Amino acid sequence: MSSERPTPEWSLSCPTPSVESEKISLGHGSGGKLTARLIEQTIIPRFRNEWMERLDDQAMLTTGGERIAFTTDSFVVTPLFFPGGDIGALAVNGTVNDLAMGGATPRWLSLSLILEEGLEMKTLQRVLDSIRTAADRAGVSIVTGDTKVVGRGGADKLFINTAGIGVVEAGRELSSARVQPGDAIVLSGSIGDHGMAILSQRQGLDIGGDLRSDTAPLHELVRAMLDTGADIHAMRDPTRGGVAATLVEIATRRKLGLRIDEQAIAVKDVVRGACEILGLDPLFVANEGKLVAFVAEKDVDRVLSAMTAHPLGRDARCIGRVETGRPGIVSVQTTIGTVRVLDLPLAEALPRIC
Numbered sequence: 001m002s003s004e005r006p007t008p009e010w011s012l013s014c015p016t017p018s019v020e021s022e023k024i025s026l027g028h029g030s031g032g033k034l035t036a037r038l039i040e041q042t043i044i045p046r047f048r049n050e051w052m053e054r055l056d057d058q059a060m061l062t063t064g065g066e067r068i069a070f071t072t073d074s075f076v077v078t079p080l081f082f083p084g085g086d087i088g089a090l091a092v093n094g095t096v097n098d099l100a101m102g103g104a105t106p107r108w109l110s111l112s113l114i115l116e117e118g119l120e121m122k123t124l125q126r127v128l129d130s131i132r133t134a135a136d137r138a139g140v141s142i143v144t145g146d147t148k149v150v151g152r153g154g155a156d157k158l159f160i161n162t163a164g165i166g167v168v169e170a171g172r173e174l175s176s177a178r179v180q181p182g183d184a185i186v187l188s189g190s191i192g193d194h195g196m197a198i199l200s201q202r203q204g205l206d207i208g209g210d211l212r213s214d215t216a217p218l219h220e221l222v223r224a225m226l227d228t229g230a231d232i233h234a235m236r237d238p239t240r241g242g243v244a245a246t247l248v249e250i251a252t253r254r255k256l257g258l259r260i261d262e263q264a265i266a267v268k269d270v271v272r273g274a275c276e277i278l279g280l281d282p283l284f285v286a287n288e289g290k291l292v293a294f295v296a297e298k299d300v301d302r303v304l305s306a307m308t309a310h311p312l313g314r315d316a317r318c319i320g321r322v323e324t325g326r327p328g329i330v331s332v333q334t335t336i337g338t339v340r341v342l343d344l345p346l347a348e349a350l351p352r353i354c
Contacts, residue, residue, distance in 0.1 A: 026351040031241025031286070032344045036249070055253060056175050057098040057236065060168065067168040069104035071095060075160045078352050080127065082201045084193075084212030087160055088130035090288060090354060093217050094239070095164040096138045100219035101235040101291065103174040103226060104166030106138060111145035111162055116155040127158065138217040140164070172226075176250050176294075178233035183322040184300040185258065186293040188221065188307060189214070189315040190266040191243055195285035196274045198353045207277065209270030214289035221291070221312045228306045230299035236292050239354055241344065244283040246292050247330045248344050255327040260320030260342075262334050283332075283342065286353045294322065 027034040044052060051059040058071040075091045085093075092109065099106045111131065115124065135142055193214040200211055218237065225232060238246040243265070251258045267275075267282045275282050289312065295303050300318055307313030330342035 031245045058102045069102045069166040071098040072163040085215040088127040089134040091160045092134035095162040096217045097237045099166035100222040103172040104168045106166045108143045108165045113147045114159040115149045117152045179294045181324040183294040185320040187319045188291045188313045192271040192282040192285035194288040216289035224306045230303045231296035234294045242284045252328045257323035257326035258330045264319040
């Protein structure tokens with residue numbers, strides 16, 4: 001009898017999630033790697049042009065000698081109403097903020113509604129009143145729109161699409177293409193408020209504290225920053241995928257190294273507690289009233305001074321720098337003194353948060 005052991009017909013391996021799919025999943029809309037691949041591999045190649053290739057929050061266009069910013073967004077948040085806001089205010093503020101991140105003064109919005117059969121009229125009226133209030137607050141006008149109705153089960157009550165147009169001053173140029181080594185990375189306040197407010201409401205969690213969405217129009221804060229005359233290279237509002245998605249996107253697409261200090265990033269105790277309960281990292285949780293700015297090092301102090309004087313920027317801090325080495329990598333100096341690399345999951349854990 002042979003003493004040799006038979007060769008096994010199997011081997012041990014670490015399972016990895018499949019990234020190939022013939023169907024759309026919720027993960028494709030959550031701000032993670034699936035979202036990035038959908039945009040870069042499926043959508044962009046079919047419509048490639050000089051404006052879309054910038055991959056900023058808005059397109060900068062010139063017409064009749066004037067520069068305008070143009071953006072569009074869709075909102076499918078569930079539930080429709082949540083602590084600190086609702087789908088209506090979210091739609092206005094989100095569109096205003098995409099324009100503001102390009103340095104534009106928001107002026108006009110479109111409003112398109114997809115209504116599900118059976119939606120209560122009082123719910124629609126409440127949302128429309130919220131849209132009017134948010135538009136008045138932001139100083140924008142709803143100038144056109146569309147309404148469609150689908151059968152029961154076809155739209156989960158109410159979806160909203162908005163488009164926005166803003167005016168850009170001559171010589172103003174804010175784009176991720178201008179981010180460069182040596183830039184300071186500035187964050188306007190605490191993170192994770194919106195995503196945790198949505199998730200706690202959705203899951204019926206009662207964790208105490210004042211857990212509310214941070215949805216707000218940021219154009220006045222942006223104006224205060226620009227009025228300093230500082231050399232601001234780019235701004236982004238870290239919505240889906242949180243601050244992590246914003247930083248990783250810029251690092252990978254622009255082949256830059258970013259380094260941030262975890263201790264410098266403000267997180268409210270109630271948000272941190274909710275994240276710990278749910279096993280989430282606040283860096284990956286959505287925000288709807290915060291911005292990240294890339295500022296020339298020489299100007300960071302006066303930018304922070306202007307931000308902290310504004311109600312929406314009172315907790316603004318410098319959280320890191322753009323480095324010369326490690327292209328495409330976002331490094332995080334942790335609170336315990338170690339360094340970790342920030343990377344996005346295939347599909348972020350919070351679908352339909354905006």
